[in-house]
Each structure stands twice: as C-alpha cells, then as structure tokens.
Amino acid sequence: xxxxxxxxxxxxxxxxxxxxxxxxxxxxxxxxxxxxxxxxxxxxxxxxxxxxxxxxxxxxxxxxxxxxxxxxxxx
Numbered sequence: 001x002x003x004x005x006x007x008x009x010x011x012x013x014x015x016x017x018x019x020x021x022x023x024x025x026x027x028x029x030x031x032x033x034x035x036x037x038x039x040x041x042x043x044x045x046x047x048x049x050x051x052x053x054x055x056x057x058x059x060x061x062x063x064x065x066x067x068x069x070x071x072x073x074x075x
Contacts, residue, residue, distance in 0.1 A: 006031055015039050 006028055018034045
C-alpha cells in the first residue's frame with residue numbers, strides 16, 4: 001500500500017483532527033503537528049460590519065454601492 005503524505009490524507013478525509021487521523025492510521029502516531037491553511041482559516045472569526053451609517057436612502061435604489069464608492073441617484 002502506498003502511503004500519502006499526512007497533509008494530503010488529512011484533506012482527502014475531510015480535514016479531521018490530528019487525533020482522529022492517528023486513530024485511523026496508527027503509523028502516524030508520532031506526528032505532533034498538522035499544518036492546514038484551510039482549517040486555520042475556518043477557525044478564524046469574522047469582524048462585524050460597522051454599525052454607523054454615513055448615508056441613508058429615502059427610497060429604493062437611492063444609494064448604489066460599488067465597492068468603496070457610493071453613487072447617489074440623480075432623482
């Protein structure tokens with residue numbers, strides 16, 4: 001049987017914890033760390049949106065947001 005790298009095996013199994021991989025593959029019991037960027041990013045929390053509003057629309061489509069720009073409707 002050909003053994004894949006621990007990182008590849010981790011990804012193929014759906015990103016389980018190191019302890020779960022070691023239970024499934026006893027030959028990896030000496031592995032002390034598993035570096036996975038996807039798992040690291042998945043554990044980060046998002047910062048919330050600002051609660052302050054600089055401009056408020058008085059009717060539908062009065063303000064159109066395009067990235068960092070706000071276009072005011074000519075109406």
